[in-house]
Amino acid sequence: MEITKLKLEDIKPYNNNPRKKIDIEKVAKSIKEFGWQQPIVVDKNNVIIVGHSRFEAAKMLKEKTAPVVITDMSEKKAKGYRIADNKTNQYSEWDYELLHNELQELIGFKYDLDNLGFNSNELDTILNWENTDNKWLDAKEEWKEMPEFEHDDLAPYRRLIVNFGNKDAVEKFFKLIGQDFTDKTKFINIPFRPKQVLKDKGYGTE
Numbered sequence: 001m002e003i004t005k006l007k008l009e010d011i012k013p014y015n016n017n018p019r020k021k022i023d024i025e026k027v028a029k030s031i032k033e034f035g036w037q038q039p040i041v042v043d044k045n046n047v048i049i050v051g052h053s054r055f056e057a058a059k060m061l062k063e064k065t066a067p068v069v070i071t072d073m074s075e076k077k078a079k080g081y082r083i084a085d086n087k088t089n090q091y092s093e094w095d096y097e098l099l100h101n102e103l104q105e106l107i108g109f110k111y112d113l114d115n116l117g118f119n120s121n122e123l124d125t126i127l128n129w130e131n132t133d134n135k136w137l138d139a140k141e142e143w144k145e146m147p148e149f150e151h152d153d154l155a156p157y158r159r160l161i162v163n164f165g166n167k168d169a170v171e172k173f174f175k176l177i178g179q180d181f182t183d184k185t186k187f188i189n190i191p192f193r194p195k196q197v198l199k200d201k202g203y204g205t206e
Contacts, residue, residue: 028057
């Protein structure tokens with residue numbers, strides 16, 4: 001694999017990229033902390049195949065160039081690789097006991113955990129893993145006791161309406177997902193997304 005550098009102005013985003021770019025700030029922070037450990041992959045016309053978030057992060061960091069791998073794969077394969085790369089990144093789960101131990105070691109090294117991309121709620125949950133009832137939960141077994149839900153949007157990763165039978169069920173659910181709630185809570189985002197103030201949309205937990 002040959003890695004070269006291209007000027008950002010010469011790299012072209014793929015306009016029909018089906019994966020939305022979110023949390024660019026976290027990607028930028030990762031590049032700033034760890035450097036370029038993954039190049040952007042482009043085709044022979046410098047159109048991005050994979051690495052759109054890294055490209056946007058580089059612009060945010062005001063970098064002039066970015067490391068790239070130029071591939072001569074066919075348009076058919078490029079389209080397939082673009083989707084497969086995004087999809088396969090979803091197939092990962094954490095061993096929270098091991099993750100907890102790794103974070104504790106980083107704390108011992110006085111490492112700034114904010115560089116890892118977790119939000120504060122996630123870090124609190126993981127760091128307190130051994131002190132909670134979550135340690136040995138089997139998610140599939142736990143879900144058997146949860147209420148039925150309606151799905152009013154057939155598009156993936158959109159909106160779920162969950163009906164709870166009583167307050168105890170609500171408290172158990174929020175404890176399971178590691179989020180706080182109040183009497184005013186109507187919507188939550190999983191994973192947690194900080195509240196953004198917009199006129200016509202609400203993204204918070206209240």
